[in-house]
Amino acid sequence: xxxxxxxxxxxxxxxxxxxxxxxxxxxxxxxxxxxxxxxxxxxxxxxxxxxxxxxxxxxxxxxxxxxxxxxxxxxxxxxxxxxxxxxxxxxxxxxxxxxxxxxxxxxxxxxxxxxxxxxxxxxxxxxxxxxxxxxxxxxxxxxxxxxxxxxxxxxxxxxxxxxxxxxxxxxxxxxxxxxxxxxxxxxxxxxxxxxxxxxxxxxxxxxxxxxxxxxxxxxxxxxxxxxxxxxxxxxxxxxxxxxxxxxxxxxxxxxxxxxxxxxxxxxxxxxxxxxxxxxxxxxxxxxxxxxxxxxxxxxxxxxxxxxxxxxxxxxxxxxx
Amino acid sequence: xxxxxxxxxxxxxxxxxxxxxxxxxxxxxxxxxxxxxxxxxxxxxxxxxxxxxxxxxxxxxxxxxxxxxxxxxxxxxxxxxxxxxxxxxxxxxxxxxxxxxxxxxxxxxxxxxxxxxxxxxxxxxxxxxxxxxxxxxxxxxxxxxxxxxxxxxxxxxxxxxxxxxxxxxxxxxxxxxxxxxxxxxxxxxxxxxxxxxxxxxxxxxxxxxxxxxxxxxxxxxxxxxxxxxxxxxxxxxxxxxxxxxxxxxxxxxxxxxxxxxxxxxxxxxxxxxxxxxxxxxxxxxxxxxxxxxxxxxxxxxxxxxxxxxxxxxxxxxxxxxxxxxxxxxxxxxxxxxxxxxxxxxxxxxxxxxxxxxxxxxxxxxxxxxxxxxxxxxxxxxxxxxxxxxxxxxxxxxxxxxxxxxxxxxxxxxxxxxxxxxxxxxxxxxxxxxxxxxxxxxxxxxxxxxxxx
Numbered sequence: 001x002x003x004x005x006x007x008x009x010x011x012x013x014x015x016x017x018x019x020x021x022x023x024x025x026x027x028x029x030x031x032x033x034x035x036x037x038x039x040x041x042x043x044x045x046x047x048x049x050x051x052x053x054x055x056x057x058x059x060x061x062x063x064x065x066x067x068x069x070x071x072x073x074x075x076x077x078x079x080x081x082x083x084x085x086x087x088x089x090x091x092x093x094x095x096x097x098x099x100x101x102x103x104x105x106x107x108x109x110x111x112x113x114x115x116x117x118x119x120x121x122x123x124x125x126x127x128x129x130x131x132x133x134x135x136x137x138x139x140x141x142x143x144x145x146x147x148x149x150x151x152x153x154x155x156x157x158x159x160x161x162x163x164x165x166x167x168x169x170x171x172x173x174x175x176x177x178x179x180x181x182x183x184x185x186x187x188x189x190x191x192x193x194x195x196x197x198x199x200x201x202x203x204x205x206x207x208x209x210x211x212x213x214x215x216x217x218x219x220x221x222x223x224x225x226x227x228x229x230x231x232x233x234x235x236x237x238x239x240x241x242x243x244x245x246x247x248x249x250x251x252x253x254x255x256x257x258x259x260x261x262x263x264x265x266x267x268x269x270x271x272x273x274x275x276x277x278x279x280x281x282x283x284x285x286x287x288x289x290x291x292x293x294x295x296x297x298x299x300x301x302x303x304x305x306x307x308x309x310x311x312x313x314x315x316x317x318x319x320x
Numbered sequence: 321x322x323x324x325x326x327x328x329x330x331x332x333x334x335x336x337x338x339x340x341x342x343x344x345x346x347x348x349x350x351x352x353x354x355x356x357x358x359x360x361x362x363x364x365x366x367x368x369x370x371x372x373x374x375x376x377x378x379x380x381x382x383x384x385x386x387x388x389x390x391x392x393x394x395x396x397x398x399x400x401x402x403x404x405x406x407x408x409x410x411x412x413x414x415x416x417x418x419x420x421x422x423x424x425x426x427x428x429x430x431x432x433x434x435x436x437x438x439x440x441x442x443x444x445x446x447x448x449x450x451x452x453x454x455x456x457x458x459x460x461x462x463x464x465x466x467x468x469x470x471x472x473x474x475x476x477x478x479x480x481x482x483x484x485x486x487x488x489x490x491x492x493x494x495x496x497x498x499x500x501x502x503x504x505x506x507x508x509x510x511x512x513x514x515x516x517x518x519x520x521x522x523x524x525x526x527x528x529x530x531x532x533x534x535x536x537x538x539x540x541x542x543x544x545x546x547x548x549x550x551x552x553x554x555x556x557x558x559x560x561x562x563x564x565x566x567x568x569x570x571x572x573x574x575x576x577x578x579x580x581x582x583x584x585x586x587x588x589x590x591x592x593x594x595x596x597x598x599x600x601x602x603x604x605x606x607x608x609x610x611x612x613x614x615x616x617x618x619x620x621x622x623x624x625x626x627x628x629x630x631x632x633x634x635x636x637x638x639x640x641x642x643x644x645x646x647x648x649x650x651x652x653x654x655x656x657x658x659x660x661x662x663x664x665x666x667x668x669x670x671x672x673x674x675x676x677x678x679x680x681x682x683x684x685x686x687x688x689x690x691x692x693x694x695x696x697x698x699x700x701x702x703x704x705x706x707x708x709x710x711x712x713x714x715x716x717x718x719x720x721x722x723x724x725x726x727x728x729x730x731x732x733x734x735x736x737x738x739x740x741x742x743x744x745x746x747x748x749x750x751x752x753x754x755x756x757x758x759x760x761x762x763x764x765x766x767x768x769x770x771x772x
Contacts, residue, residue, distance in 0.1 A: 171589065
């Protein structure tokens with residue numbers, strides 16, 4: 001592939017490493033580092049690791065919150081129930097569908113928005129950026145409600161505004177069918193989280209060195225060539241980070257589905273299943289098992305991205 | 321509104337005073353957990369009482385301020401024995417249950433009295449979250465209460481909650497449409513007749529086809545009207561509950577549901593239509609018939625007062641008992657409403673039960689019915705002249721309540737209603753095999769073999 005990137009900057013090696021390991025000074029620095037980071041580390045353990053471990057522990061029990069006396073250890077029984085249930089696989093399929101559709105559309109839209117923001121006149125750039133960011137500042141439940149109301153058959157305006165389109169009439173019931181429900185759910189997600197992707201991509205665009213663009217221009221490269229050969233290869237890390245974060249986020253979708261369909265017509269996501277078992281049915285064991293499986297899926301996505309696309313997070317931060 | 325009122329009250333006392341008050345009443349507790357609970361208690365209710373007056377916290381469902389008003393008047397009536405504060409639960413009844421179950425499972429002492437939607441009492445009672453009702457209170461509060469309400473407040477042959485208000489669905493009809501269709505609404509009508517009349521007149525027959533509790537309400541009324549029950553044989557052991565979906569009555573209920581949903585007379589978007597959708601459909605010129613709770617009457621009149629609805633619309637409203645499934649079998653209308661539970665973890669169970677007697681007094685129920693539109697559970701209230709004046713359909717409501725059938729009473733209610741909603745939604749897709757599927761699914765869920 002003929003892409004143009006800058007050669008990796010040479011790292012400054014220590015001039016002379018003292019023989020026999022760490023010097024007193026670096027040992028002291030390391031201690032200081034631990035002391036500074038320690039409290040945050042402990043807090044992270046308490047608020048993240050502890051609940052995760054507890055969920056894994058609970059997932060091995062048949063445990064109903066209203067019937068704690070009959071709590072019994074069933075090993076991996078809950079996982080067996082979940083993984084042999086078609087409802088689980090249907091929820092996984094719906095979740096994957098929403099994740100793929102929203103992330104792909106958001107990436108394209110987000111990239112376009114990032115380009116606009118990047119190229120916009122200095123004077124209007126702050127206003128433009130704020131305008132693009134507004135949807136991201138809206139609470140997901142609020143955004144879900146506004147989309148639900150917009151598409152609602154009695155309170156919504158969508159049916160009357162778009163009735164000139166084929167297939168849409170004044171009594172089109174958007175939430176009465178699986179695919180139209182999913183369409184609205186995806187639209188709401190895309191509207192809300194595209195700004196997130198575009199912000200990350202904007203940061204990536206800013207990292208593309210102007211010298212390369214100028215060199216390409218001098219060589220007579222067209223706009224497309226510069227985009228494909230210069231811009232995108234140089235911001236690959238930013239793109240991958242944006243994709244990774246959004247995929248992890250999208251896979252945990254809950255609010256929009258809860259508000260719009262409450263899981264009707266086969267629109268349940270994996271998070272929704274976890275909610276129904278844990279919160280509605282107060283089956284802590286089964287619900288924890290669903291949550292653990294959700295956690296594993298998210299881990300798998302993160303792992304897949306990092307290994308599969310060789311993303312280096314520190315690279316995206318511009319450290320290397 | 322009621323929310324704001326509750327917060328105003330809780331802000332009254334200074335936190336320092338209330339903390340001292342709480343601690344002194346609970347000697348010998350030093351564990352961190354208790355401190356956490358105390359902190360939660362303070363945050364939740366504020367405990368605004370002055371000096372040593374116990375403060376009872378009443379978790380209420382959102383209403384138009386009626387329960388907060390009753391709380392204030394009962395505090396006054398107690399002559400300083402206790403004060404009642406209200407704390408508002410979520411709007412949605414599932415969310416109310418979720419919050420209460422979670423708090424009770426954690427032994428939350430801040431809850432004294434709870435407004436429980438009618439299907440919730442068995443679950444909380446079975447889990448041991450409700451304080452036993454003293455015999456004298458039990459006989460006092462169950463006197464003159466309509467049958468359905470009493471049944472829904474009873475679990476394992478014991479009264480476990482105090483009936484407060486009772487709700488029931490009526491068959492609402494536009495007098496003009498019924499007349500044009502030649503239906504004699506003085507006599508009981510069937511679903512078949514309604515479907516036919518709505519089709520003939522090209523009007524809407526409004527019901528609730530949404531995947532929500534309202535679907536269970538509808539299905540339960542249908543199966544009970546057909547002479548069956550969702551739970552054929554009840555048990556506290558989930559494995560031994562025998563379901564009645566796959567019975568002739570269950571099949572008949574599914575048949576009616578399917579017939580109504582596919583009649584073409586239910587209006588657009590039936591599979592997402594709620595009680596509110598029905599109410600607004602019934603105010604439209606296409607309205608014909610509707611099954612719904614009595615709030616529609618108050619709502620239409622409020623709109624007339626606000627000038628957004630013609631007076632001629634509510635004037636055209638007629639009401640009758642819930643439609644029958646079969647011509648010769650009386651209907652079993654849906655039952656709703658609120659019962660009051662007293663938490664086992666309350667520090668003032670005796671006061672709390674005293675308070676429930678005050679809250680559910682006939683005067684308070686009558687006042688609540690007139691101001692908030694929620695029908696009383698005490699039969700005598702319907703003879704109150706003020707009630708009769710405000711609710712011309714008061715006698716029909718009482719009659720409907722007497723005939724009503726509660727939804728299945730079970731500690732596993734959320735599994736049953738969740739499974740039912742999964743199988744019977746969308747109503748147009750219901751067939752003769754749905755009963756078998758619902759039976760299989762819910763049994764498997766109760767056994768722990770399947771997800772819901």
